[in-house]
Amino acid sequence: MVLDLDFIGLLVAAVLTLVVLSYALGDHPIFRFVLYLFIGVSAGYAAAVAVQDVVFPQLVYPILDELNAAPSLDLAELGVRVLLVVMLLAKLSPRTARLGNPATSLLAGVGAALAVGGAAQGTILPQIGSAAGSFDMASFNLAWQGGYYLEAIEVIFNGIVLVLATVSTLAYFHFGAVSRGKQEPLRNLLVDSLAWLGGFFIAIALAALFSGVLLAALGALVERLDFLQRTLSLLLGAP
Amino acid sequence: MNWRVHTPVAAAVAIVSGGLVLASLLIPGLDEARNRVLNWAILLAALGLLLGLANLFRVHWEKLRNRQNPAYSGVLIAAMLVTFAVTLWEGSRAELPSWIFNNIQVPIETSLMAVLAASLTLAAARMFQKRSDRISLTFGIALFIILLGSGPLFGMEIPFFTRTLTPIVSGFLAAGALRGLLIGVALGTLLTGLRVLVGADRPYGG
Amino acid sequence: MNFSAEHLIGLALALLIILSFVGRDNPRRAFRSIKAFKELRRSIELSVEDGSQLQISLGRDGVLGPHSAAAFAGLTLLNQVANTAADSDQPPIATTGDPALMLMAQDTLRHAYQRLEIPEHYHPLLGQATGLTPFSYASGSLAQLLDGSVSASALVGHHAEEAALISTASGTRGAFSLGGSPDLSGQALLFASTDEPLLGEEVYATGAYLDAGPAHQASLRAQDVLRWVIILAVLITAGLPLLEGLL
Amino acid sequence: MPQTYRDPEENLPEWLRALRKRQEEEAAASQPEPPAEEGRTEEPGWLSEIRQRYRTSSLEQDAEAETAALEDTQPRPPGRTESEPIQEPLPEPEEISPFSDSEPVLEEAAPAFPTEEPASQPAFADDPGDETSHPVVPAFSEDPEALGAEMPGWLESLRPDEGFPLEDERSEAMLPESGPLPTGPLADLSDALPASEIGQMGKPPEFSTRLEATASQRQHAAVLKELLQTEQQSAAEGQPPPLPARMLGMIISALLFLAVLFPLLSGSQSADRPEPSFFPEAGRLFNNIDVLPAGAPVLLAFELQPARYGEVAPAAAAVMRHLLDRQARLVFISTEETGPALAERLLAEQFANTPAISTGSYTNLGYLSGGVAALRSFISDPRGAVLGTPEREDPWAAAPLEGIQHLRDFALILVVSGDADTTRAWVEQGAIELPGGLFAATSAQAGPLLRPYLHSDPVTLRGLVSGVHGAVVYERLRGQDGLGRQYWDAYSYGLGSMALLILLGGLYSRLLQAQAEVKPAPGGGSHGP
Incomplete structure (x- = not known):
């Protein structure tokens, strides 16, 4: 009987799926075995892709081009890249690790800058800006002019709740407090009151987020069980 | 004094590179310099994966050598080396690496995600054993309401939940708090990042 | 005036600098209690005394990701833990899914050992990449927990749903777990599955609450000032259209 | 067969055991007496104090101990210790970082060991091999000297003289078998558990008692549990959890x-399906795709990891089918290593028979390593970003991409993502270059988080389809059944x-x-x- 690679792959995938799903009923050695297999495969794949897609084109090919007297990068740029790479490789040994500090510091500096820029430009300012839409004034005016006063008030109420939720959530995290010796530090009344309210909104937000993760996991479970069911049907020759 | 004595190069590199990237995000005209620095960082990050590979190999080689769950470490090392070699040699889109990826990595990882459906249901059910405070109670009630309105239950939709209550809870009540949480996390990010950029935090070693 | 990103960053920077010097000796200044940090301190202490091992999970990715700042907060925690527990029977171990972060964790630990004048006790494998992708990193940490070699886990860094593998296994093994993540979905599941969750931006307060230095405390105070600036901005931004509409 | 459960000691990695052994040998060689009793010359003061604390009984704290235990939930006020007045500052260093914490910390505690270090020689220039001879080289504390020497303030606040609950006469009753443990790490430790809780801890609880405890019990018994947990870990691991x-x-x-x-x-397909009119964000995506001209280049940021593939596939497939029906030219890019491979997988699984796919009329730009940095680089200059393929082909040379100079030259940008973060990264980093915003097909978990971006000003996220639910909504908008319908009943x-x-x-x-x-x-x- 000739087994083609696709069919073997299907069987392997089905067995691995079954083993991992069985962890829901309890830990066992075969699950651990699969776990380590997974760590190995994913590491090997990720590293190979990085070498292939980045290290080769950014470093290896330019060096080869340089050696073949057909430079694709200017020498200074190539020199900096090689220097950084050598520094990073120095991290392999504890004795030389300190030589690599500039390379990791470059990563830290760039990472921090992107985080700062992203937070300010991408989140804080747009989110403040979006508060402008808290009160749906178009709907309010329409309702008011049409004599739907209750609906108009509802629009205002909704806006107040939305703004209050944002403000009280922010206030919940206020860290500063006044020291009271042996007793717990105390925040001022306004902050504490807002924070108390914020606790409810935060709990609701966390519940919404948690339900999102639950539903995502449920989607994955449905897909896996569907896959197992289809594979079983295939093996049994069902239509 | 000390950071200047001990980490002048590293701190300077972090401050200059970070400062340049940040400035380029705010001031037009620095794109070329920024992209150059970003490319260096990208190269280093990619190379870091090789160092990660070496670290994994070393940890499990030690275990293998000392017969500490050698079967597990053995399979990890073998899988890692074979996948790395095959993928590098043939290219990630070739048949064998694709086979390994599609029939080993994807099923295991998706199944781990699927297992979370059970473990998170259990975690939610057992949360009140750990905490029964105001926030946890609100969390539990809100979660139940949201789940009831997230779709049809056993095939049947409960319109009061799907169309009225759940949108109010998850869409309306949560929206303001999510905005607050997002802003708060961004604030923390902003200040923590700035500490690194001015050299007050030096996570890159001294 | 149009408030732009430059203004916001400039204001944050100015506050950070000013608050590093101003008011830091005021005896009445304190921060509110956060129970998770109290429990964390206990765990750190006990790891010194009873030989249990504390696992600091620094997250799935870090340095070049959008949550690099959380990774730095995790490294601050590692630094403070190492200051205290590096000399214990089972020194703290740092795990991560990001090799660059692994290198920084190793540096952090190496320097802690140098500070304690026991550099010969440092080993690079105290900082490990347990996997190179998010789920494989969590799987590696899960395997360590299932092996029973870890008694407490502090998940401080970027963690998403894969963190549930670690936190629920911690519960299974009876190990103490604490979790904080800038990823809000990750935060929600850590809230339900860890013993002590860090909510919202509390993860960034790690340094200040573990006395990592005045800059950490200054930055938390700056965060508080900016918080109210933003609250004011939100109120004005939301209120102006309302006023215009009503008037 | 490897053992499933093992003693933690047994499970220590060999390198750690070797380290430990070396540590013990050195300690034995240099310190014949127990460290706490003799006080090691090399041991920092704070560590001696911790050791001392756990070995010393104190009779004077009950109520105060409780208060103090609560007190340590807060950091001490910046720059000072509550227990100690500000001491004489050390001489001001010549050069100091504005953010150095040297001032307050140096004020608090004098270094426990001398920090004689070269005053000006850069560490980077030091001989790496010589690093062990330099006593103080902090990782990233603001003031290495001070941090290296001081006991952290919060730890200091827990010292015996400040009311931290120490060992007292209750401890014996709390400890298993009411007697000192003969061996093990708990041999001479103690804890503070209120008398009211003692009854519950009268006999050695199982390892997993922790999760059954009330909040009150947990608060008071946290320390003891930690200790018992470690002490009994190996025994408990051999036992299954309670029935x-x-x-x-x-x-x-x-x-x-x-x-x-x-x-x-x-094979049931009878479950009620959601009404599309309740999900305008899906409608906006549908409307924008529906007016695309044939051949329009569409960028798909396939930011997917395998874990989320199964759940995101229905939504992604529904939108991609619409794009292919409109004869859009698909261009894939990803900042995840696995993104390109998963894109190929989805194309092969769902669209193998579609002419555009079977003839290879799409472009896979591959993987962009470097996370947000790479994304930033790509967004500002797609052509300049590093996009290597193993064959060293220039992907931009293909005819459909010739006209693409900037990101905004794409007719539409769709982020296919498993989490909110990658979508957020695109939204945040592309806020300026993409004034028109972008669209997303994501996992269900990203939905709640991305909603604020749907309403931000300016609009950064214009349309969204998330999870199996979103897939079903989109399929209904199109009047076609797909994976969403297939999964919906389950x-x-x-x-x-x-x-x-x-x-x-x-x-x-x-x-x-x-x-x-x-x-x-x-x-x-x-x-x-």
Whole structure:
């Protein structure tokens, strides 16, 4: 009987799926075995892709081009890249690790800058800006002019709740407090009151987020069980 | 004094590179310099994966050598080396690496995600054993309401939940708090990042 | 005036600098209690005394990701833990899914050992990449927990749903777990599955609450000032259209 | 067969054991007496104090100890210790970082060991091999000297003279078998547990008692539990968790799996489907795709990891089918290593027979390493970003991409993502270059988080389809059935059972907890994941 690679792959995938799903009923050695297999495969794949897609084109090919007297990068740029790479490789040994500090510091500096820029430009300012839409004034005016006063008030109420939720959530995290010796530090009344309210909104937000993760996991479970069911049907020759 | 004595190069590199990237995000005209620095960082990050590979190999080689769950470490090392070699040699889109990826990595990882459906249901059910405070109670009630309105239950939709209550809870009540949480996390990010950029935090070693 | 990103960053920077010097000796200044940090301190202490091992999970990715700042907060925690527990029977171990972060964790630990004048006790494998992708990193940490070699886990860094593998296994093994993540979905599941969750931006307060230095405390105070600036901005931004509409 | 459960000591990696051995040998060689009694010359003061604290009985704290235990939930005020007045500052260093914490910390505690270091030689220039001879080289504290020498303030605040609950006469009663432990790490340790709690801890609780405890118990018994946990870890690991807890885990898993399997096996497709009019964000995406001209280049940021593939595939497939029907030219890019491969997988699984795919009329730009940095680089200059393929081809040379100079030259940008973060990264980093915003097809978990961006000003996210639910909505908009419909009934039964199990499981857990509060529970660990 000739087994083609696709069919073997299907069987392997089905067995691995079954083993991992069985962890829901309890830990066992075969699950651990699969776990380590997974760590190995994913590491090997990720590293190979990085070498292939980045290290080769950014470093290896330019060096080869340089050696073949057909430079694709200017020498200074190539020199900096090689220097950084050598520094990073120095991290392999504890004795030389300190030589690599500039390379990791470059990563830290760039990472921090992107985080700062992203937070300010991408989140804080747009989110403040979006508060402008808290009160749906178009709907309010329409309702008011049409004599739907209750609906108009509802629009205002909704806006107040939305703004209050944002403000009280922010206030919940206020860290500063006044020291009271042996007793717990105390925040001022306004902050504490807002924070108390914020606790409810935060709990609701966390519940919404948690339900999102639950539903995502449920989607994955449905897909896996569907896959197992289809594979079983295939093996049994069902239509 | 000390950071200047001990980490002048590293701190300077972090401050200059970070400062340049940040400035380029705010001031037009620095794109070329920024992209150059970003490319260096990208190269280093990619190379870091090789160092990660070496670290994994070393940890499990030690275990293998000392017969500490050698079967597990053995399979990890073998899988890692074979996948790395095959993928590098043939290219990630070739048949064998694709086979390994599609029939080993994807099923295991998706199944781990699927297992979370059970473990998170259990975690939610057992949360009140750990905490029964105001926030946890609100969390539990809100979660139940949201789940009831997230779709049809056993095939049947409960319109009061799907169309009225759940949108109010998850869409309306949560929206303001999510905005607050997002802003708060961004604030923390902003200040923590700035500490690194001015050299007050030096996570890159001294 | 149009408030732009430059203004916001400039204001944050100015506050950070000013608050590093101003008011830091005021005896009445304190921060509110956060129970998770109290429990964390206990765990750190006990790891010194009873030989249990504390696992600091620094997250799935870090340095070049959008949550690099959380990774730095995790490294601050590692630094403070190492200051205290590096000399214990089972020194703290740092795990991560990001090799660059692994290198920084190793540096952090190496320097802690140098500070304690026991550099010969440092080993690079105290900082490990347990996997190179998010789920494989969590799987590696899960395997360590299932092996029973870890008694407490502090998940401080970027963690998403894969963190549930670690936190629920911690519960299974009876190990103490604490979790904080800038990823809000990750935060929600850590809230339900860890013993002590860090909510919202509390993860960034790690340094200040573990006395990592005045800059950490200054930055938390700056965060508080900016918080109210933003609250004011939100109120004005939301209120102006309302006023215009009503008037 | 490898052992499943092992003693933690046994499980220590060999390198760590070797380290430990070396440590012990050195300690034995240099310190014949126990460190706490003699005080090691090399041991920092704070560590000696911790050791000392756990070995010294104190009779003077009960109520005060409780207060102090609460007090350590807050950091001390910046720059000072509550217990100590500000001391004489050390001489001001010549050069100091504005953010150096040297001032307050140096004021608090003098270095426990000398920090004689070269005043000006850069560390980077030092001989790396010589690094062990330099006593103080902090990792990233603001003031290395001070941090290296001082006891952290919060730790200092827990010292015996400041009311931290120390060992007292209650401790013996709390400890297992009411007697000192003969061996092990608990041999001479103690804890502070109020007398009211002692009854519950009268006999050695099982390793997993922690999760059965009330908040009050947990607060007071945290320390003792930690200690017992370590002490009894190896014993507890050999035992299964208590039956009720194990049953709960197994029942929840089994019922959930059965609930999902039932509709799959029966082939049921009768569950109510959501009404598209309630999801305008999906409608906006539909409308924008529906007016695309034939051949329009569409960028798909395939930011997907394998874990989320199964769940995102239905939504992504529904939108991609629409794009292919409109004859859009698909261009894939990803900042995830696995993104390009998963894109190929989805194309092969769902669109193998579509002419554009079978003829290879799409472009896979591959993987952009470097996370946000790479994304930033790509967004500002797509052509300049590093996009290497193993064959060293220039992907931009292909005819459909010739006209693309900037990101805004794409007719539409769709982020296919498993989490909110990658979508957020695109939104945040592209806020300026993409004034028109972008669209997303994501996992269900990203939905709640991305909603604020749908309403931000300026609009950064214009349309969204998330999870199996989103897939079903989009399929209804198009009047076609796909993966969403195929999964919908199983999803619906899974959702129903989840809600039910959380409710019943929560009540059952409370019942267990109530029982544990009434009588001392033998254990309360969980089972399964």
